[in-house]
Amino acid sequence: MESLAFYILAGIILVSAVLMVTSRNMVHSIVYMVISFIAVGALFFQLQAEFVGAVQILVYAGGIVVLFLFVIMLVNVGEVMQLDYLHTQWLPATLLMLVVVAEVGFLVWGNGGALQASPAEAGAVVRALGGNTETVGMTLYTDYLLPFEIASVLLLVAMVGAIYLAKKEA
Amino acid sequence: MGTLGLEHYLLLSALLFGIGVIGVLVRRNVIMVLMCLELIFNAANINLVAVSRFRPDLAGQIFTIFTITVAAAEAAIGLGLVIALYRHVQTVNVDEIHVLRG
Numbered sequence: 143m144e145s146l147a148f149y150i151l152a153g154i155i156l157v158s159a160v161l162m163v164t165s166r167n168m169v170h171s172i173v174y175m176v177i178s179f180i181a182v183g184a185l186f187f188q189l190q191a192e193f194v195g196a197v198q199i200l201v202y203a204g205g206i207v208v209l210f211l212f213v214i215m216l217v218n219v220g221e222v223m224q225l226d227y228l229h230t231q232w233l234p235a236t237l238l239m240l241v242v243v244a245e246v247g248f249l250v251w252g253n254g255g256a257l258q259a260s261p262a263e264a265g266a267v268v269r270a271l272g273g274n275t276e277t278v279g280m281t282l283y284t285d286y287l288l289p290f291e292i293a294s295v296l297l298l299v300a301m302v303g304a305i306y307l308a309k310k311e312a
Numbered sequence: 313m314g315t316l317g318l319e320h321y322l323l324l325s326a327l328l329f330g331i332g333v334i335g336v337l338v339r340r341n342v343i344m345v346l347m348c349l350e351l352i353f354n355a356a357n358i359n360l361v362a363v364s365r366f367r368p369d370l371a372g373q374i375f376t377i378f379t380i381t382v383a384a385a386e387a388a389i390g391l392g393l394v395i396a397l398y399r400h401v402q403t404v405n406v407d408e409i410h411v412l413r414g
Contacts, residue, residue: 168344210387232337242333246323249322278377297381
């Protein structure tokens with residue numbers, strides 16, 4: 143049951159990612175990107191990371207996609223679609239992808255199974271603390287308090303920078 | 313089907329990363345390049361969450377939250393740059409954007 147869900151979600155993620163990269167119409171690409179992001183969020187739920195899955199769907203499928211749609215509306219879509227796609231670099235790109243996949247394959251299967259692991263009893267640890275979201279929140283606000291604050295400053299800087307970059311020149 | 317191991321997730325993540333890299337190298341449109349970068353971020357997130365599941369340690373999920381934060385900041389800044397660039401040179405084709413002093 144668990145592996146069936148994984149295979150279905152993995153198929154959705156990979157197929158929609160390929161369709162996103164290859165589709166000529168950018169709005170179609172956005173739609174495939176949303177499908178891929180939601181499937182990744184569902185995969186996080188399947189991995190018992192409920193909070194991260196919810197954040198993934200809220201931030202990616204809700205926020206970043208809308209941002210991309212706005213920018214596509216701002217630039218001249220008709221001209222953008224005329225761009226030739228699948229350019230000359232497809233051969234080095236495919237070679238690079240094969241190298242990456244082969245590397246992971248070697249790490250997993252060629253190295254005497256050094257990375258082979260079975261699902262640990264993470265559920266018991268998390269459930270003792272009262273659920274995934276509560277545990278993540280406790281960890282985030284105690285052990286990772288300083289990185290959390292730095293991340294909030296980063297978001298502030300990004301917001302100010304984006305407004306400055308996108309505003310009309312005076 | 314068999315049982316699910318960590319390697320299944322790592323392989324899925326590697327494939328997604330490769331598709332993202334191909335997209336970044338192949339598409340000529342700045343906005344599409346940024347979208348494919350998001351695919352690469354997602355591949356990294358899958359790795360982090362999967363390892364956090366198979367090695368009972370919440371650090372992977374915490375780092376995924378930080379990665380999502382950085383991805384959101386990157387998308388905002390990148391798209392702001394695209395808008396400024398489009399206003400300046402009237403194109404989003406990366407092949408035509410090759411002068412530093414426009």
